Amino acid sequence: MSKYQHIREAAYYANMELPKLNLVIFTFGNVSAANRDLGVFAIKPSGVPYAELTPAKMVIVDFDGNVIEGDLRPSSDTKTHAVLYKHWDIGGICHTHSTYATSWAQAQRDIPIYGTTHADHKTVDVPCAQPMDDEMIKGGYEYQTGFQIMNCLSERKLDHREVEMVLVGNHAPFTWGKSADKAVYNSAVLESIAQMAYLTEQINPDCARLKESLIKKHYERKHGPDSYYGQ
Numbered sequence: 091m092s093k094y095q096h097i098r099e100a101a102y103y104a105n106m107e108l109p110k111l112n113l114v115i116f117t118f119g120n121v122s123a124a125n126r127d128l129g130v131f132a133i134k135p136s137g138v139p140y141a142e143l144t145p146a147k148m149v150i151v152d153f154d155g156n157v158i159e160g161d162l163r164p165s166s167d168t169k170t171h172a173v174l175y176k177h178w179d180i181g182g183i184c185h186t187h188s189t190y191a192t193s194w195a196q197a198q199r200d201i202p203i204y205g206t207t208h209a210d211h212k213t214v215d216v217p218c219a220q221p222m223d224d225e226m227i228k229g230g231y232e233y234q235t236g237f238q239i240m241n242c243l244s245e246r247k248l249d250h251r252e253v254e255m256v257l258v259g260n261h262a263p264f265t266w267g268k269s270a271d272k273a274v275y276n277s278a279v280l281e282s283i284a285q286m287a288y289l290t291e292q293i294n295p296d297c298a299r300l301k302e303s304l305i306k307k308h309y310e311r312k313h314g315p316d317s318y319y320g321q
């Protein structure tokens with residue numbers, strides 16, 4: 091068996107979750123799964139419909155973005171994935187164009203923490219990285235997207251192990267986690283949070299953020315000692 095078989099399968103099954111969870115239509119997203127010991131990740135090939143995917147069609151890429159093994163062209167977002175793997179100790183990345191999260195990204199807005207559903211998962215607003223300027227685009231768009239995500243968190247003093255999601259302004263969300271499955275889970279949570287926040291503002295444009303005591307209470311109920319949630 092190939093030494094890459096495990097990550098080929100992990101990436102394949104995680105990608106197949108995207109249409110099932112209504113996070114993508116057509117080929118609007120990609121998931122990758124890393125083997126950090128080997129310094130590589132498996133990623134969806136570019137433009138291939140989910141129904142036509144197989145583990146063998148996943149492309150193996152190193153953390154500098156070089157293709158190591160595979161017959162197809164890797165996702166157009168591959169270099170963004172590579173930058174994040176190179177700098178962060180993570181095992182999976184998910185990128186979608188899910189409707190509500192992408193709408194917040196296009197509007198260039200953080201998603202405010204309005205309720206306890208959001209606080210069950212995160213204690214902060216979902217951050218939105220400001221759109222790239224032309225210099226950054228010229229400097230290698232896909233690589234720069236990776237740095238845009240990293241800079242967005244560092245500017246706000248947020249830790250990527252705690253906030254596993256960023257909206258890329260003008261573009262769409264990226265999520266990550268210790269595995270490809272966890273990255274997809276985070277994309278599904280993000281889409282749900284994004285939809286609820288949008289509807290909340292429609293119903294009450296003056297709605298206040300959730301107060302800190304409830305944010306803390308709800309987060310700790312789910313993530314405190316002995317909790318199973320989100321593991």
Ligand SMILES: O=C(CO)[C@@H](O)[C@@H](O)COP(=O)(O)O
Nearest residue numbers: 117118119120136137165166
């Ligand atoms: O970001 C985008 C398009 O804006 C891409 O993620 C999306 O089209 C999927 O591209 P790939 O098929 O992975 O190359």
